Amino acid sequence: xxxxxxxxxxxxxxxxxxxxxxxxxxxxxxxxxxxxxxxxxxxxxxxxxxxxxxxxxxxxxxxxxxxxxxxxxxxxxxxxxxxxxxxxxxxxxxxxxxxxxxxxxxxxxxxxxxxxxxxxxxxxxxxxxxxxxxxxxxxxxxxxxxxxxxxxxxxxxxxxxxxxxxxxxxxxxxxxxxxxxxxxxxxxxxxxxxxxxxxxxxxxxxxxxxxxxxxxxxxxxxxxxxxxxxxxxxxxxxxxxxxxxxxxxxxxxxxxxxxxxxxxxxxxxxxxxxxxxxxxxxxxxxxxxxxxxxxxxxxxxxxxxxxxxxxxxxxxxxxxxxxxxxxxxxxxxxxxx
Amino acid sequence: xxxxxxxxxxxxxxxxxxxxxxxxxxxxxxxxxxxxxxxxxxxxxxxxxxxxxxxxxxxxxxxxxxxxxxxxxxxxxxxxxxxxxxxxxxxxxxxxxxxxxxxxxxxxxxxxxxxxxxxxxxxxxxxxxxxxxxxxxxxxxxxxxxxxxxxxxxxxxxxxxxxxxxxxxxxxxxxxxxxxxxxxxxxxxxxxxxxxxxxxxxxxxxxxxxxxxxxxxxxxxxxxxxxxxxxxxxxxxxxxxxxxxxxxxxxxxxxxxxxxxxxxxxxxxxxxxxxxxxxxxxxxxxxxxxxxxxxxxxxxxxxxxxxxxxxxxxxxxxxxxxxxxxxxxxxxxxxxx
DNA sequence: GTGAAAGCGCTAACAT
DNA sequence: ATGTTAGCGCTTTCAC
Numbered sequence: 001x002x003x004x005x006x007x008x009x010x011x012x013x014x015x016x017x018x019x020x021x022x023x024x025x026x027x028x029x030x031x032x033x034x035x036x037x038x039x040x041x042x043x044x045x046x047x048x049x050x051x052x053x054x055x056x057x058x059x060x061x062x063x064x065x066x067x068x069x070x071x072x073x074x075x076x077x078x079x080x081x082x083x084x085x086x087x088x089x090x091x092x093x094x095x096x097x098x099x100x101x102x103x104x105x106x107x108x109x110x111x112x113x114x115x116x117x118x119x120x121x122x123x124x125x126x127x128x129x130x131x132x133x134x135x136x137x138x139x140x141x142x143x144x145x146x147x148x149x150x151x152x153x154x155x156x157x158x159x160x161x162x163x164x165x166x167x168x169x170x171x172x173x174x175x176x177x178x179x180x181x182x183x184x185x186x187x188x189x190x191x192x193x194x195x196x197x198x199x200x201x202x203x204x205x206x207x208x209x210x211x212x213x214x215x216x217x218x219x220x221x222x223x224x225x226x227x228x229x230x231x232x233x234x235x236x237x238x239x240x241x242x243x244x245x246x247x248x249x250x251x252x253x254x255x256x257x258x259x260x261x262x263x264x265x266x267x268x269x270x271x272x273x274x275x276x277x278x279x280x281x282x283x284x285x286x287x288x289x290x291x292x293x294x295x296x297x298x299x300x301x302x303x304x305x306x307x308x309x310x311x312x313x314x315x316x317x318x319x320x321x322x323x324x325x326x327x328x329x330x331x332x333x334x335x336x337x
Numbered sequence: 338x339x340x341x342x343x344x345x346x347x348x349x350x351x352x353x354x355x356x357x358x359x360x361x362x363x364x365x366x367x368x369x370x371x372x373x374x375x376x377x378x379x380x381x382x383x384x385x386x387x388x389x390x391x392x393x394x395x396x397x398x399x400x401x402x403x404x405x406x407x408x409x410x411x412x413x414x415x416x417x418x419x420x421x422x423x424x425x426x427x428x429x430x431x432x433x434x435x436x437x438x439x440x441x442x443x444x445x446x447x448x449x450x451x452x453x454x455x456x457x458x459x460x461x462x463x464x465x466x467x468x469x470x471x472x473x474x475x476x477x478x479x480x481x482x483x484x485x486x487x488x489x490x491x492x493x494x495x496x497x498x499x500x501x502x503x504x505x506x507x508x509x510x511x512x513x514x515x516x517x518x519x520x521x522x523x524x525x526x527x528x529x530x531x532x533x534x535x536x537x538x539x540x541x542x543x544x545x546x547x548x549x550x551x552x553x554x555x556x557x558x559x560x561x562x563x564x565x566x567x568x569x570x571x572x573x574x575x576x577x578x579x580x581x582x583x584x585x586x587x588x589x590x591x592x593x594x595x596x597x598x599x600x601x602x603x604x605x606x607x608x609x610x611x612x613x614x615x616x617x618x619x620x621x622x623x624x625x626x627x628x629x630x631x632x633x634x635x636x637x638x639x640x641x642x643x644x645x646x647x648x649x650x651x652x653x654x655x656x657x658x659x660x661x662x663x664x665x666x667x668x669x670x671x672x673x674x
Numbered sequence: 675g676t677g678a679a680a681g682c683g684c685t686a687a688c689a690t
Numbered sequence: 691a692t693g694t695t696a697g698c699g700c701t702t703t704c705a706c
Contacts, residue, residue, distance in 0.1 A: 004481045005480065007682095008684065008685095017692080017693090018694075019683085019685090019693095020686080020694080020695095023685060023686090024685095024691095024692085033692090036691080050454060051454075052395070052682090052684070053456060054400070054456060054682090054684090055682070055683035055685090055698090057391055058389070058395055058699065059683080059684045059685050059697080059698050060684085060698085063391070073410060073419060074416040074417060074420070074618075076411060079410040079411040079416055080411060083410070083411070086435075086436075090451075095451070095455055096434075096435070097432055097433075097434065098433070098435055100420065100423060114427075114432070116387065118432055119389065119390060119391060143341045144341045226621075252622075255622035256621075258622075281589070281619065282619065284593075285589075285592035285593070285596065285622060285623050287596070287599065287624040344698095344699055344700085345699065345700065354677085355676065355677045356700080356701090357677065357679095357700095357702075358675080358676055361676085361701090364701095369675065369676080370675060370676090373675080373676085388699085391698090391699080392682090392698070392699035392700040394700095395682050395684090396681080396699080396700045396701050397682085397700085397701065397702095
């Protein structure tokens with residue numbers, strides 16, 4: 001391909017100018033006379049000249065591509081974040097290369113590899129659940145590739161990050177449920193090693209304390225997939241003191257929890273309140289609709305991209321790491337009293 | 338960036354060889370002695386040499402990046418397709434650049450622009466609903482960039498395509514509903530100009546004919562968003578002869594339709610059967626769960642990418658356009674009798 | 675079996 | 691105000 005497009009040289013030859021003059025004229029360099037500038041630009045437009053970004057990047061040693069690594073794009077949250085990233089990248093004329101780790105450490109390592117091969121100048125990443133070694137990230141940094149984590153940040157490495165205010169989101173949701181009269185609120189979370197889960201749990205516990213409710217470890221569970229919900233929640237409903245509310249790590253867990261609860265003959269929200277986290281598509285189609293904590297995915301993506309690009313272009317020069325916290329918003333629907 | 342990485346030249350200097358020898362050695366060119374090859378490769382590995390793809394592509398005039406344009410990534414179907422594309426692209430060492438048109442013609446035009454600027458060698462595209470001019474696609478073709486459409490194909494332009502067997506999927510679903518005793522099946526579709534909608538409607542009508550059911554235009558509607566569902570379906574339920582089934586253009590429409598029907602006091606599936614199309618996340622969380630036609634998005638993506646890469650690399654040489662049809666699969670859940 | 679030289683398309687320092 | 695030159699990192703033809 002590519003010999004389809006005309007080059008600077010072609011323009012130069014056709015107009016009896018040197019390549020450098022053409023190059024300058026295209027960039028509206030004031031050193032070039034207005035006449036020449038117009039001449040060149042008109043010719044370029046007419047012949048549909050497209051600068052060859054490859055050549056430009058090779059020459060200037062700066063690449064306007066950034067990489068993104070997410071666990072899975074099928075999740076509402078991540079695809080929303082991505083939209084934010086794209087918007088911001090587009091505004092700054094950056095292209096983005098997207099990799100999915102599929103929650104698999106090895107694929108994540110390979111993704112970093114791929115991105116470094118493509119010579120991206122920065123990477124935005126939300127870690128896979130199975131990642132407990134961070135050499136691949138260090139690798140990027142060593143190669144002078146800027147790194148910004150979002151949402152699922154990496155505690156093992158010191159870089160910029162943009163995170164949801166998980167603590168506050170959880171606190172607000174649980175506090176709300178307590179205010180509606182819930183006395184025994186269960187927590188369905190993820191691996192305690194994940195900051196997003198741990199921070200929410202702290203928010204959850206503080207909200208209980210504020211409302212003078214006991215903290216009961218027996219209803220604080222690691223329960224973050226459909227399968228686990230379907231075995232664990234029925235068990236919880238068979239205990240002496242069943243919960244009167246569930247605060248869930250995401251909408252999917254909340255939706256399946258709702259189903260299990262309904263199937264057990266309990267009414268939502270009269271008997272049991274349920275709250276999700278994400279505020280995605282699912283929340284509107286369950287019966288009843290689902291109360292959920294909105295994470296403002298688009299905003300997270302946009303801020304992360306902004307931060308990364310600022311780093312790349314040397315506009316963000318603060319030495320230490322920059323952390324940005326994005327506020328959440330409780331969206332109340334019909335699964336809570 | 339980049340001066341972090343060592344170059345061919347660096348290796349050559351360190352090993353007292355010429356750059357060309359090193360280049361050949363890295364590619365296991367048999368003209369180079371086994372000793373030299375090993376020497377070079379070991380040194381390269383040790384110093385983490387990464388070939389500069391930019392330089393390579395500039396030199397060889399072939400770019401291993403392909404572009405993808407989808408309406409929106411937040412939709413289950415498109416993100417699934419994308420996973421298939423990525424899998425196939427990765428296998429062939431291609432990178433992919435993703436653009437979202439957001440169902441907006443102007444953004445779609447701009448996306449093509451962006452991709453041509455990045456010098457992709459091919460583009461995979463599923464058209465926006467609002468696209469009725471095709472110059473931007475022709476533009477790509479004129480620039481020798483291969484084009485493969487998937488799902489939402491472009492009728493105004495002659496290129497390769499990979500589509501769901503919409504006719505057959507619709508026929509099967511409607512035939513099934515008829516076989517369970519539904520006598521008055523409504524069709525909630527999209528713009529009749531869209532082949533995906535039109536083909537499904539033909540499948541729908543043929544299934545009715547096969548089952549000796551009348552075709553009634555008054556229950557064949559353009560109804561493809563939540564808002565339209567929420568105004569149109571209630572109206573349909575107020576008519577003399579209300580439908581006893583709804584065949585919907587996608588899961589979202591089906592899910593909202595289900596909600597409207599339930600809210601109207603009708604039972605699903607006893608009074609009314611409902612069937613969606615896509616078979617995504619939503620199908621499992623509605624109450625009752627949703628019968629839906631699986632589109633095999635991953636397979637579509639993989640096939641489309643395969644086809645495109647074969648074209649790019651001159652492996653697919655058939656002159657005319659190649660059309661691949663992907664079979665669907667009816668997944669029966671509880672929203673149909 | 676290896677090296678020298680040219681060039682992909684562009685930019686930028688240094689002329690003039 | 692414009693041109694010359696060199697070079698980004700790589701591949702490839704042509705020599706030896």
